[in-house]
Amino acid sequence: MTPRHGSGEVQRSPDASMTLINEFYRRPLDPGYADAAARRAAGSEPRRTRRSTVGLVALAIGLGLGATAATLALRQPTTSVQEARELLESQIAQRSEEADATQADITAMTEQIATLQEDLLGDEGRPVSDQIDEVAVEAAVMPVTGRGLRLVLTDAPSDDPDVVDPMSRVQDVDLQIVVNGLWAAGAEAIAVNGQRLSAMTAIRSAGDAVLVDLVPLASPYTVEVVGDATHMQTELARAAAGQHLATLRTTFGIGVQLSSQSKLELPGTGLVTMYSARVPVTSADPVPEPGPAEGALDEGDVAGSAGPTGRDGT
Structure with a gap:
């Protein structure tokens, strides 16, 4: 580089910026x-x-x-970790077997109770037996079979499986709105992924999972409804639940498939323990006798999670 004549500026060589490349x-x-x-x-x-x-x-x-x-040592778990894992796996398997055995006992006892009821009532008590069966169906205790609707909700597809937008997933609030809309449309019995809904059912969320009576469910969510399919479709389209389904499909890309079914089989929940709500008593007040179950949710009111849902307009 040489200075310009008559000035203090420095003149660059034509290829000064290419020094590194030229050397290479x-x-x-x-x-x-x-x-x-x-x-x-x-x-x-x-x-x-x-x-x-x-x-x-x-x-x-x-x-x-x-x-x-070194690679094998890093990949292979230590002895204590392996033993703890095997212990947990054995405990899970044992508890699962115990739960299955208990559920089988409950089913057998429920059938035995139904048989004893029929023998006790006989032909004279047929009206009472029919009334018991009707109430048992409404309480979701007994399995039901009949015509109805099948609604399948599927999470929206994602271009990147590692990045999931919560708004593209079916949330607990979506199932709550749909289920309550179906009850209002005249549904006689509803099940979500095989879980029968009753007046005591709660639909909530835990992380990415949707819980129905503490049972985790995943997409796709199949809602099966027993009732008048034509009437329910018409009423559902008129109600806010139908508008919510349309918003899920058009705005969030969630799959919504509704179809009529000639035969649906919904399981029962078995015997349900009912609890009553009472006013706390003081030492001066007499202790009331336990009464019939009160304060339970009406059929069609599904307990949901509190807080904002994130869906616009819901």
């Missing part, structure tokens, strides 16, 4: 490697002996074995 093209090989190549070409480079070759091979084998052993 002029001398592509590092000076140290160039010197070693020159010595090797001149024959002044010391020859490699057999001992050095054997040592180099042994060193490479030792490094390879060490790296392999």
